[in-house]
Amino acid sequence: MTHFKTMLAGALATTALAGTASAEELRMSWWGGDSRHEATQAALQVCGEALGHTIKPEFTGWSGHFEKVATQLAGGTEADIMQINWPWLPIFSENGDGFADLREFSDTIDLSQWTEEELEASSRNGALNGLPASVAGRIFFFNKTTFDKAGLPIPATFEDLMAAGPIFAEKLGDDYYPLEGIGLDASLLVQLVTTQKTGKSFINPETNEVQWSAEELQAGIEMYQAMVDNHVIKSWPAHAAAGNIALHENAAWTSGQIAGAYQWDSTLFKISDPLSDGQELIPAGLLRLEDAQNDGVYRKPSMVFSISANSPNQQAAAEVLNCLLTEPAGIEAMGSARGVPSSDVAAAQLVDNGGIQQIQVDAQNMVMQASAPAISPFNEDPDVRAGIEDTLELFAYGELDSAEASEEILMLVNEALEDK
Template identity: 35%
Template sequence: MKRNLKKAASLALASTMALSLAACGSSGSTETKAADSKAAEGDSKAADSAASGEEVTLKFSWWGGDSRHEATEKAIEAFMAKYPNIKVEAEYGAWNGWEEKQALAIQGGNAADVMQINWNWITSYSGNGKNFVNLNDYSDVIDLTQFDQDVLDQCKIDDKLMAVPISLTGRLFYWNKTTFDEVGCDIPTDEASLLAAGEAFKAKGDDYYPLALGEYDRQIFLVYYLESKYGKPWVENGELQYTQEEIQEGMDFITKLEENHVIPTLATLQGDMADSIDKNAKWINGKYAGILEWDSSVSKFKKAIEESTDKPGQELVIGEFPKFGDYNGGFTKVSMAFAVSANSEHPKEAAMLINFLLNDDEGIEISGTERGIPCSKKALEILNEKGIGDEMVKEANAKVTSYSKFPLDPYFEHNDLKANPDGVYYKVFGKLSAGQETSAEAAQELIKGIEECYSNYQ
């Protein structure tokens, strides 16, 4: 599908709506002598630049949870110790509101030198290759031989490398085993066991639910459910592959989960007064006992229940992929990447920081799996050799990348669709949960919104 990328960037930035989230695992782990030579050459040239003595200040922006913030700040300190003439100023925060802030920064030409970005920002916000530096121009600084070519290609616009991929990611079901054991029911593996869990949790208390899904979570769940049943990708060649009747069936299933106390209504979630589920007191204290989450983001959910003040030491486990049909539903995607703003006055030093985080031994060890399982072959090898990183993240990444094989079109996460609260997904599932639309009306509105979005950018 031929994209009008310039039009996409213009419209998206003008709206200042959300940009989007996700990790790019690489199966390779062996470095060739040529790759080693290339890396050494890059390190040497980077060192020559640093040794010039020029005082340089870089701004580095990212979002995430506390553990990612702590690891990244530590990595920045190590980078500045290695290159004393380069000062790095950190700008970070939680995901909530981050997209809008970065949209304004890109639009205003004052984005950070180095940006942690989501994969779809490349499509929607690169300005047809004008807003981000072509990192192919800095292959003497960033060792690109550590990344599989097909993964690098996903980060290109018109053969310009707009960002270096950090990781691959997918969504999995995670369950609070402590709560399930207390309730006395099995962890769900299909529709019947989901409904049985809803009944058991309701008997435990009205505030107890086996699964919690926000608006965007519901859209991803809907796609997973339908792909499991019908074996078709959600979107292919820029066209929605599902009929209104099939999508209505998925909407009916989500309503069924609400009616059978499997998931709380969106009004209930909003009434909890939490920015995200990992910060929700009901999650922290085990009343919400399941999530559908990216493998690269699960650490903050796990930490929240383990460090709960009222109920410390709860156990989070990776569940099986629930079977709703004969197919393996779900998708994987390039998650996060590092890009350099085209307005950066020090793109080479910015590239040095990226290489340090992704390919330098010290940067790799400090970063661990805070942004998912690395795409960099060198990083993956070091983490495996030294046993570094969250074992749950490693297990989850291997599980989802081997199970979920459907493709994801980058416009699935376009602002027009997933922005909170004005995106199509939020509006449709909000109305469905509130009883303001029937499943047929919700399906029709979802299709209309998706088709309008795709017609604007193809």
């Protein structure tokens, strides 16, 4: 894959808006928090005025937004432009015809600002169903202050991480751990090491079939247990006994007792801001096993912008999307409300004007430069996730052994995929 974003002076050159359609009245829907709402409304005003269109904003919080969009799509009342969660694409556009094919507007939207891999990830049955607003991936973050206290460098491999556990216990005490990992984090750690070992992602994105054998998955589960046994990760029961508190709210994290996390690069400030004064959190990329076939990166569009297949104003909607994502005025107004933008020109402009901090770019580069086979949106299907996480919890409490857990996960995931 190419470097995250090439910082060329030409990328920041002001470009003229393409010829526009006649003035139209459009609607755009999205979810988010106050900062995203404010930035998006400002961008819609800027682009609407530049293009001569009126764009009505429709925004909510995350809760209930899926149900709202599903109801609107079923009734044909959806907005012209929609922010869609990437895993929803196969649900709402099984055959690729649930949203407009944005490649049909390549004379309006500058698709060259995205890599072909990014565009392919947002396509269904060959139709480009959405433009990635940003790409997120899981990487390791470590508290340098705590590792310095233990007299250790930041881990560069899984072997380094495994060796750190006993040293943490010896030098800092039994309450100190190099890494956090339960629930979804545990699931994705198992998937990381199994992808590295096998060279295959869990679910084939082309066939929607599980690609791992029970033995391969069992080895990944046993690697996770080895991290628990080596004092790298606090056990699931011990963590639950202390209260299942979100990482960024956990006193053991904010004090540096838990000194590492496997998290989305886009959550950098969410997990670093709560740290106590004087502590330094740094992105460390992907740790590799000695026999790894790839980096195992779990990388995906965090969300996409789609155009309704039913919209009578698709050309105008395409003009608005191009303005929001590739034109200087729209980029400035949108800022980093959705993370580091996937659009090359948007990322370059925000880096140049200070809209993105260098540490965010560094973390995103680690995600974008890492290797792994493509993942399936069905990895995040609720039934698939529940099958993995619930079974791993039973394993963590000793109710299943690793062989039984791998068989149970495969059974539950295959059942979930049957009707997809």
